[in-house]
Amino acid sequence: xxxxxxxxxxxxxxxxxxxxxxxxxxxxxxxxxxxxxxxxxxxxxxxxxxxxxxxxxxxxxxxxxxxxxxxxxxxxxxxxxxxxxxxxxxxxxxxxxxxxxxxxxxxxxxxxxxxxxxxxxxxxxxxxxxxxxxxxxxxxxxxxxxxxxxxxxxxxxxxxxxxxxxxxxxxxxxxxxxxxxxxxxxxxxxxxxxxxxxxxxxxxxxxxxxxxxxxxxxxxxxxxxxxxxxxxxxxxxxxxxxxxxxxxxxxxxxxxxxxxxxxxxxx
Amino acid sequence: xxxxxxxxxxxxxxxxxxxxxxxxxxxxxxxxxxxxxxxxxxxxxxxxxxxxxxxxxxxxxxxxxxxxxxxxxxxxxxxxxxxxxxxxxxxxxxxxxxxxxxxxxxxxxxxxxxxxxxxxxxxxxxxxxxxxxxxxxxxxxxxxxxxxxxxxxxxxxxxxxxxxxxxxxxxxxxxxxxxxxxxxxxxxxxxxxxxxxxxxxxxxxxxxxxxxxxxxxxxxxxxxxxxxxxxxxxxxxxxxxxxxxxxxxxxxxxxxxxxxxxxxxxxxxxxxxxxxxxxxxxxxxxxxxxxxxxxxxxxxxxxxxxxxx
Numbered sequence: 263x264x265x266x267x268x269x270x271x272x273x274x275x276x277x278x279x280x281x282x283x284x285x286x287x288x289x290x291x292x293x294x295x296x297x298x299x300x301x302x303x304x305x306x307x308x309x310x311x312x313x314x315x316x317x318x319x320x321x322x323x324x325x326x327x328x329x330x331x332x333x334x335x336x337x338x339x340x341x342x343x344x345x346x347x348x349x350x351x352x353x354x355x356x357x358x359x360x361x362x363x364x365x366x367x368x369x370x371x372x373x374x375x376x377x378x379x380x381x382x383x384x385x386x387x388x389x390x391x392x393x394x395x396x397x398x399x400x401x402x403x404x405x406x407x408x409x410x411x412x413x414x415x416x417x418x419x420x421x422x423x424x425x426x427x428x429x430x431x432x433x434x435x436x437x438x439x440x441x442x443x444x445x446x447x448x449x450x451x452x453x454x455x456x457x458x459x460x461x462x463x464x465x466x467x468x469x470x471x472x473x474x475x476x477x478x479x480x481x482x483x484x485x486x487x488x489x490x491x492x493x494x495x496x497x498x499x500x501x502x503x504x505x506x507x508x509x510x511x512x513x514x515x516x517x518x519x520x521x522x523x524x525x526x527x528x529x
Numbered sequence: 530x531x532x533x534x535x536x537x538x539x540x541x542x543x544x545x546x547x548x549x550x551x552x553x554x555x556x557x558x559x560x561x562x563x564x565x566x567x568x569x570x571x572x573x574x575x576x577x578x579x580x581x582x583x584x585x586x587x588x589x590x591x592x593x594x595x596x597x598x599x600x601x602x603x604x605x606x607x608x609x610x611x612x613x614x615x616x617x618x619x620x621x622x623x624x625x626x627x628x629x630x631x632x633x634x635x636x637x638x639x640x641x642x643x644x645x646x647x648x649x650x651x652x653x654x655x656x657x658x659x660x661x662x663x664x665x666x667x668x669x670x671x672x673x674x675x676x677x678x679x680x681x682x683x684x685x686x687x688x689x690x691x692x693x694x695x696x697x698x699x700x701x702x703x704x705x706x707x708x709x710x711x712x713x714x715x716x717x718x719x720x721x722x723x724x725x726x727x728x729x730x731x732x733x734x735x736x737x738x739x740x741x742x743x744x745x746x747x748x749x750x751x752x753x754x755x756x757x758x759x760x761x762x763x764x765x766x767x768x769x770x771x772x773x774x775x776x777x778x779x780x781x782x783x784x785x786x787x788x789x790x791x792x793x794x795x796x797x798x799x800x801x802x803x804x805x806x807x808x809x810x811x812x813x814x815x816x817x818x819x820x821x822x823x824x825x826x827x828x829x830x831x832x833x834x835x836x837x838x
Binding site for chain 1: 667670671672673675676678679681682683685686687688689690691692693746816817820
């Protein structure tokens with residue numbers, strides 16, 4: 263329980279450039295095992311880029327990304343879920359023509375890649391093991407009302423949760439959540455927060471990109487703040503809104519001073 | 530049964546198999562407009578080996594499946610690097626190349642065609658069509674089928690979930706090509722004669738239409754599309770003369786009515802096709818339609834509202 267064994271994911275000196283445009287510059291931070299960490303910053307700060315670098319959608323221009331001390335950069339995006347990295351997306355990206363339980367079964371794919379598993383029917387003659395597992399997971403997450411329903415017909419808030427459950431079906435060590443509360447109302451956000459806390463208690467490490475500071479403070483213990491692709495803050499979520507650099511990033515230099523003297527309130 | 534109906538059943542069976550051959554790649558999000566080319570491969574494989582080596586139909590059928598599948602894999606590997614309209618053009622061009630190559634090969638009879646010795650009657654193609662249908666329903670119920678549909682919906686996410694999108698697409702394309710080979714062999718033995726002009730672009734287009742208009746989301750779609758569009762011209766053939774005399778009567782013209790021109794059938798067929806594309810672009814049979822028909826008494830709306838809290 264000491265030193266680097268506590269670190270699940272580690273980014274060091276990560277740069278990403280698209281031609282002349284630098285999207286992240288020299289970003290380094292560690293995500294401890296079991297952490298609930300937020301990745302925040304104004305629009306265009308490079309948060310989603312960091313997610314895309316971790317999940318293998320982009321390759322960093324320079325720098326290292328390690329999971330449990332091993333570099334993951336040699337693994338193509340398809341293999342990273344097998345290392346234990348699963349993610350959700352800013353805009354829900356469930357398969358609209360598949361049912362809820364089929365989407366979740368797709369999440370299990372990484373554990374069912376043999377030819378035999380691919381060719382065994384999932385639900386032709388009774389329930390397969392995979393289907394039973396997917397339904398059990400949905401039940402555990404309180405989403406078992408409509409396993410056979412096609413996803414496109416379901417409410418937004420429910421689809422957001424189902425996307426998280428699909429990622430969980432891969433039994434990941436690290437779950438990347440890209441704006442899980444975007445587009446949700448207050449009650450839905452509250453329900454999602456409890457839902458994510460439950461997932462965290464089951465031992466999954468969370469790295470969350472989120473604009474809703476209420477959710478960030480309630481769910482996450484630590485935060486990394488990015489601005490223009492640079493890390494400007496790393497520390498507890500309780501004090502993030504008092505940090506002068508963070509205030510400046512969100513409000514601009516003049517307003518930040520005013521906010522600092524009065525009651526501080528960001529986002 | 531009359532020769533007319535056995536003829537219809539034979540062509541229906543071949544069309545159903547062809548529809549599934551094209552459905553499999555389409556279900557993964559890859560349009561294949563080269564169906565006729567793969568059918569020609571199967572037909573000529575069967576014709577050549579039964580004419581020159583005396584193989585029976587029970588040997589030529591599996592042989593044609595193998596040839597179709599092998600060429601399918603060989604072609605899919607480079608071809609599936611292209612996407613969208615380029616893939617459509619590439620598969621179309623491939624069918625033209627196969628047709629052209631056959632036309633210019635002396636051993637395959639060139640423009641004269643080949644006659645095929647071992648005749649099979651309609652039960653063989655019908656039986657094959659039933660087996661192929663069952664096979665495709667099974668395939669779509671497996672994890673492979675799930676991966677196919679996922680690749681169709683969102684290839685980026687499917688990849689991130691650990692599915693080899695390319696592998697799934699190549700496999701689906703190749704299995705489809707093998708089925709098209711089977712359809713070709715059945716064609717050769719049912720008609721006792723093959724010529725490369727039978728496997729033309731119109732055939733490729735029709736088969737793709739069966740699939741797109743029948744619906745690409747479930748294995749029911751291509752079956753329905755193939756049956757509907759094979760039988761519709763026949764139905765029109767029998768009701769068109771009466772239809773024409775009604776119209777003539779409605780306009781108050783008397784006397785003898787000339788028999789309707791054959792081409793009117795295709796005008797109506799084309800019109801129906803356009804109407805379906807406007808009103809039902811996802812095809813006639815969709816996933817939600819099947820769900821609703823399977824459990825008509827599920828109170829879906831209420832379930833939705835309860836959860837939306």
